[in-house]
Amino acid sequence: xxxxxxLAGVGGQGILSVAAIxxxxxxxxxxxxxxxxxxxxxxxxxxxxxxxxxxxHEVCADLIHHGQADILLGLEPMEALRQLPFLHTYGxxxxxxxxxxxxxxxxxxxxxxxxxxRLPRHILVDGGVITHQLCNPKALNMIMLxxxxxxxxxxxxxxxxxICELFRTKxxxxxxxxxxxxxxxxxxxxxxxxx
Amino acid sequence: MKRHLFLGNxxxxxxxxxxxxxxxxxxxxxxxxEIMEYIQHSPTxxxxxxxxxWSANExxxxxxxxxMSYAGRRALVCMKQxxxxxxxxxxxxxxxxxxxxxxxxxxxxxxxxxxxxxxQDSRYxxxxxxxxxxxxxxxxxxxxxxxxxxxxxxxxxxxxxxxxTTRLSHSRAAVSLRQSVHPHELHxxxxxxxxxxxxxxxxxxxxxxLEKQHRMEALSxxxxxxxxxxxxxxxxxxxxxxxxxxxxREVFVGREIPWPRVKIGQYPLPRNLLEKxxxxxxxxxxxxxxxxxxxxxxxxxxxxxxxVHGKLDGWLPxxxxxxxxxxxxxxxxxxxxxxxxxxxxxxxxxxxCRGCGxxxxxxxxxxxVAGYGAGHIxxxxxxxxxxxxPPYQGIxxxxxxxxxxxxxxxAADAGFFPAVAFIGDSTFTHxxxxxxxxxxxxxxxMVVVISDNQCxxxxxxxxxxxxxxxxxxxxxxxxxxxxxxVFTPLHKNQEDMIRIYQEEIEYDGLSVVIPRRECLQKAxxxxxxxxxxxxxN
Numbered sequence: 001x002x003x004x005x006x007l008a009g010v011g012g013q014g015i016l017s018v019a020a021i022x023x024x025x026x027x028x029x030x031x032x033x034x035x036x037x038x039x040x041x042x043x044x045x046x047x048x049x050x051x052x053x054x055x056x057h058e059v060c061a062d063l064i065h066h067g068q069a070d071i072l073l074g075l076e077p078m079e080a081l082r083q084l085p086f087l088h089t090y091g092x093x094x095x096x097x098x099x100x101x102x103x104x105x106x107x108x109x110x111x112x113x114x115x116x117x118r119l120p121r122h123i124l125v126d127g128g129v130i131t132h133q134l135c136n137p138k139a140l141n142m143i144m145l146x147x148x149x150x151x152x153x154x155x156x157x158x159x160x161x162x163i164c165e166l167f168r169t170k171x172x173x174x175x176x177x178x179x180x181x182x183x184x185x186x187x188x189x190x191x192x193x194x195x
Numbered sequence: 196m197k198r199h200l201f202l203g204n205x206x207x208x209x210x211x212x213x214x215x216x217x218x219x220x221x222x223x224x225x226x227x228x229e230i231m232e233y234i235q236h237s238p239t240x241x242x243x244x245x246x247x248x249w250s251a252n253e254x255x256x257x258x259x260x261x262x263m264s265y266a267g268r269r270a271l272v273c274m275k276q277x278x279x280x281x282x283x284x285x286x287x288x289x290x291x292x293x294x295x296x297x298x299x300x301x302x303x304x305x306x307x308x309x310x311x312x313x314x315q316d317s318r319y320x321x322x323x324x325x326x327x328x329x330x331x332x333x334x335x336x337x338x339x340x341x342x343x344x345x346x347x348x349x350x351x352x353x354x355x356x357x358x359x360t361t362r363l364s365h366s367r368a369a370v371s372l373r374q375s376v377h378p379h380e381l382h383x384x385x386x387x388x389x390x391x392x393x394x395x396x397x398x399x400x401x402x403x404x405l406e407k408q409h410r411m412e413a414l415s416x417x418x419x420x421x422x423x424x425x426x427x428x429x430x431x432x433x434x435x436x437x438x439x440x441x442x443x444r445e446v447f448v449g450r451e452i453p454w455p456r457v458k459i460g461q462y463p464l465p466r467n468l469l470e471k472x473x474x475x476x477x478x479x480x481x482x483x484x485x486x487x488x489x490x491x492x493x494x495x496x497x498x499x500x501x502x503v504h505g506k507l508d509g510w511l512p513x514x515x516x517x518x519x520x521x522x523x524x525x526x527x528x529x530x531x532x533x534x535x536x537x538x539x540x541x542x543x544x545x546x547x548c549r550g551c552g553x554x555x556x557x558x559x560x561x562x563x564v565a566g567y568g569a570g571h572i573x574x575x576x577x578x579x580x581x582x583x584x585p586p587y588q589g590i591x592x593x594x595x596x597x598x599x600x601x602x603x604x605x606a607a608d609a610g611f612f613p614a615v616a617f618i619g620d621s622t623f624t625h626x627x628x629x630x631x632x633x634x635x636x637x638x639x640x641m642v643v644v645i646s647d648n649q650c651x652x653x654x655x656x657x658x659x660x661x662x663x664x665x666x667x668x669x670x671x672x673x674x675x676x677x678x679x680x681v682f683t684p685l686h687k688n689q690e691d692m693i694r695i696y697q698e699e700i701e702y703d704g705l706s707v708v709i710p711r712r713e714c715l716q717k718a719x720x721x722x723x724x725x726x727x728x729x730x731x732n
Contacts, residue, residue, distance in 0.1 A: 010543065020200075027200050027369050036366040037202075040225030040310035040654070044578065046545035051366075061445035062366040062438070065519045067533035081540050085533040102546060104586075107539045115537040169727065 002055035003152055004064045008083040009075030010100045011043035014141030018073070019050040021145060021162035025154045026054045028161075036062040045102050047079055051086075054153065073148050075127075075141060076100040077112040092195055093119050094147050096127035096140060121195040123147065130184050139181030146185025156186065201370045203363035206334045207273075207301050208233035210341035213375040214297070217268035218246035220256035222625065223654035224275030225310035226364040227303035231273055232655070243378060249651075251660040252596070252625040253278035257285040257300070264298040264354075265390055267382035269345050276304040276315050281596065281626065283320070286354070290324040291392055291400045293352040295384040297345030303359040306484055307516035310361075310653075312576075312595065314514065316485035321356040321462060325404055327411050328356045328462040329420065330437040334368040336460065340420065342373055347414070351407055360484050362438055362516065412463050420460030421468055428453040431526075432476030434469065435459065436489055438517065439482035445519040446526060464492060473497055480525060481505035484517050544584055552712030553579045556646050556684035557617065559692035561589045563700065567613055573606070575599040575627075577619035578653045579646055590617060597626030600643055604634050607641045613700045614640070620647040624661035628668060634705050635673040642699050642706045645669075646684075648714035656717040669707045678702060684710035 005022070009015045016037055023035040031054045038048040053059045064086050072087045074080020074095030087093060095116055099109045116122050125147045127140050134143075142163065149156050163182060167175045201209065208230045211219065219240075221231040234240050234247045246263070250256035253274040260272035272282075279286060279302050286300065302320075305311040321328035329344055331337040337359065344355040388396050415421055433456035435443050440458045457472050459465070473479060473493075478501055481490040490505035497503065504510040510525040511517070523530060547554050557579065564571045574580055574590035575598065582590045592602050599616035600623075607614035618627050623645050631643060645665055651657040661668060669679050680695045682688060692710070699706035713721075 011545065023200055023367055027198065032369075033200065034366060034368045035200075036362060038309075039229070039365050044545035044548065044581070044653075045543075047543045059368075060441045060448060061519050062362050062441065063518055065445065065523075065530075067531060078540055079543070081537050082543075084536055087534055089531075089534070103541065103543060105541055107541060111539045112537075115539060171730065 001153060002053070002057070002059075003071065004069045005052040005054070005071045005073065005152065006064060006069045006083045006086045007050040007052060007073050007075075008079040009048055010079060010102070011045050011048050013075045013100065015048055015050050015075060017166060018141050018145050019052055021159055021166055022052055022152070022154070024165070025158035025162045029154060029158055031056060032059045034059045034062050047082055049083055071148065071151055073144055075144055077109060077116060078107065081112060081115055090121065092121040092123070092151055094123045094125065094144070094151070096144055097124045098128035123189060123192055123195055125185065125188055130188060134177070134181055134184060136177050136181060139177060142178045142181035143185035143188075146182040147189045149182070149186055150189060196371050198369040198371050200367050201334050201338070202229055202365060202367050203331070203334050203337045203359055204229035204303070204365070205233045206338040206370045207341045207357065207359070208237070209370070209372065210338040211271040211299065212237055212239050212245065213373055214342050214345040215269055215376040215378045216245060216271050216345070217296075217378040218260065218263045219271045219273065220246070220250050220260040221273040222250055222253045222256055222278060223651050223657045224278050225654055226305055226361040227273050227275045227278070227301065227359070228654045228657075229364070230271075230301055239375065245378075249657055249660070253282040254285055257282035257289070260298055261285060261289050261292070261294070264294040264296040265384060266296065268296040268379050269298070270296065271299050271301060273301045274303075275311065276302060276317050277311060277313065277595065278302070279317055279320055286320065287324050288392055289354050290326045290404055291397055292390045293400065293403070294348055294354055295382070295389070296379055297348035298354040299341060299344045299348060299357055300354055301341065301357045301359060303361065303364045304485055305361045307361065312593070314485065316488060317356065317358050318462065318485065318488050321358065322488070325408060326353045326356060327351065327414070328358055330358045330460055330462070331363060332437050332440045332458070332460065334363070334366070334370050336420070337363060338370045338372070340460070351411065353404075353407065358437070360438060408463070412466065415461050415463055415465040416467055418461040418465070421458065421465045423455065423457045423468060423472060424452070426453050426455040429455060429475055430477045432456065432472045432479045434472070434479060434481045434489060434493065436481070436483035438484045439522070442517050442519040442522045443482050446523040446528065459489065464489065466496060469493065469496065473501055476501070478502045478504060480510060482511065482517070482522055482525075487513075545581060546584070547578065547581050548715050550715055551578070552648055552684045552710065552714070553646050555686055555712075556644065556692070556710035557582050557587065557589065559684070559689055560615065560617065560644060560696050561587060563693055563696040564613065564615060571613055572615045572617050573599040573603040575616075575618040575622045577622050579617060579619060582617070596622050597630055600627045600630035600634065603641050603643070604630065604639050607639050612640065613642065615700070616641065616643045618643065618645055619652070620645055620649065620661055620665060621651040621659035623665070624659065624668070628672065631669065631674070631707075632672045639705050640703055642696070642708060644708045644710065647709050647711040648717070649711070650714045650717040652714040652716065656714060656720060665709055674705060674707050678704065678706040679709065680706070681709045681711055684712050
């Protein structure tokens with residue numbers, strides 16, 4: 001068994017937190033893990049990507065081979081598409097629909113959705129609406145982690161433990177908010193047809 | 196046994212603590228920064244009072260670490276690849292002096308230039324200095340190699356280089372730890388002339404270094420980091436260095452690897468091991484991250500013999516970061532074409548944070564300088580280099596730490612007017628002060644803007660060496676206090692900023708303008724920490 005996961009987004013969207021929770025949970029469940037991150041200059045509002053590799057055997061490379069990712073998780077639709085060459089033809093793309101606008105020439109978002117809908121296996125998550133419902137604009141990354149959770153070989157409970165660990169120092173209220181966001185992401189995907 | 200999910204950098208940091216360092220020395224630089232940050236936050240380092248303050252630059256960091264080694268204690272010094280250029284004088288000479296307490300240099304290269312001006316390969320520096328280099332291929336090796344490097348350093352009485360690359364530094368995997376040993380007691384070198392590189396002593400030391408080369412080679416031959424694995428197809432032998440080993444094995448996941456191969460993790464190269472592989476195979480392929488250093492060396496070893504392939508003959512690309520795709524293709528494996536990136540996707544380069552003080556300081560400057568045409572602003576390494584990108588496209592140089600001031604001076608010497616340098620506070624104290632002194636001594640007609648955001652912002656907001664001291668430094672160097680102008684870069688102050696820039700450009704002499712406003716990211720972090728502290732109390 002192996003799961004290669006690409007996490008794509010914009011610096012500041014919280015990709016590293018998602019990656020940290022996933023890889024900690026995987027290690028605690030006894031899997032081999034490698035997780036390559038983007039640090040430095042790109043974190044200033046640029047495109048960022050993390051490669052996360054889980055397996056029940058040794059993981060060699062830190063980076064995923066092109067066309068081999070089982071899952072591509074986009075916190076933002078254009079960033080999801082930017083990493084498309086990594087996705088396996090039968091891989092699943094799960095992306096937030098809402099664009100992150102910090103560019104003068106951002107393309108019409110409908111065109112991005114059209115590209116995503118061409119893929120045989122995709123899920124578009126209405127992250128904007130869910131964050132609005134939760135009254136928590138900062139919880140997008142945990143919503144997307146929830147959306148991803150049914151497609152990976154990790155227990156939802158391990159991920160929740162990871163969320164508690166990560167936000168523990170920041171107070172109980174923040175922990176609860178992030179757990180709610182995670183559940184909201186899971187609930188959204190549960191209502192979609194399976195891909 | 197408890198395992199830790201460590202970045203390569205964190206593995207190095209923990210290993211150094213466990214090896215009993217008494218001090219870590221560094222200047223922040225991607226991809227090396229997290230080594231020092233980890234040590235700064237380590238409870239063990241705190242308990243043992245390990246020195247772990249940032250240094251003003253890599254040269255001061257290296258020399259201080261060497262001083263700690265002189266005093267008999269173990270020291271770690273960390274930097275990015277271009278930082279080693281700054282520390283090169285101390286580094287090369289430290290191979291001639293040798294060490295007393297173990298001294299390990301962790302240097303992080305950046306193939307692919309994710310956050311750097313070049314792709315230079317630090318292994319050449321190791322070879323140039325004639326010291327051992329260890330090159331880990333994963334996080335556990337990064338830990339193990341750093342842990343044992345201190346002993347190796349003391350055994351050979353030489354500094355040891357640990358060569359990292361971005362991908363290892365910034366990738367996490369599970370790491371098991373070894374027993375943590377306590378720092379050494381103070382003890383002077385046995386030979387009190389060891390660190391005296393006057394020619395009369397240096398000649399003797401240099402002969403000593405040359406004599407150590409055989410021992411270093413013998414240690415490489417015996418090292419568990421250098422080994423051979425058998426394969427049945429002998430028309431090709433593979434030599435993998437560092438991360439190249441991972442990419443090579445990735446190509447064959449779930450299958451048997453057909454070719455004999457050697458993995459290199461410790462330099463100088465184990466010549467016998469490689470000659471054995473050469474004798475078995477018809478041709479060789481070298482897979483290494485960075486420059487084709489081993490490839491070049493093997494061509495030398497086997498001058499009369501078999502073909503050596505790699506980056507020099509185009510089997511692998513000469514630039515950028517290695518990938519398993521490239522390695523597979525070099526081995527004649529074809530892959531189905533992956534999905535292309537849809538045409539609708541546009542680049543998203545990094546950009547200034549909204550509300551950044553550099554932006555306000557720069558916009559006002561650009562408005563003033565625009566009247567003189569293009570090409571007047573020399574800049575430097577830091578967040579403000581983003582002014583090279585749209586919508587500003589208003590700086591014309593970004594070369595190395597501090598070069599804004601000296602290049603502006605050179606242009607001014609050539610008769611160019613106005614010559615303006617735009618440099619950050621930390622870059623200024625790293626390598627800008629000496630250039631400013633040159634300008635003071637020659638009354639150069641130029642304007643130096645020190646955009647002071649009170650931190651090393653690009654690498655995560657570390658404390659800068661010159662915090663609260665910039666005016667005093669400039670005055671001390673001899674800048675006329677009447678032409679040291681300080682203001683708060685805010686859009687509402689636009690008129691004042693423009694007036695000040697205009698006056699100082701028109702002044703026939705040297706001016707320093709200091710826009711000062713705390714980095715927003717730093718301010719947010721600071722407030723959050725203060726809130727957490729309050730909540731705790």
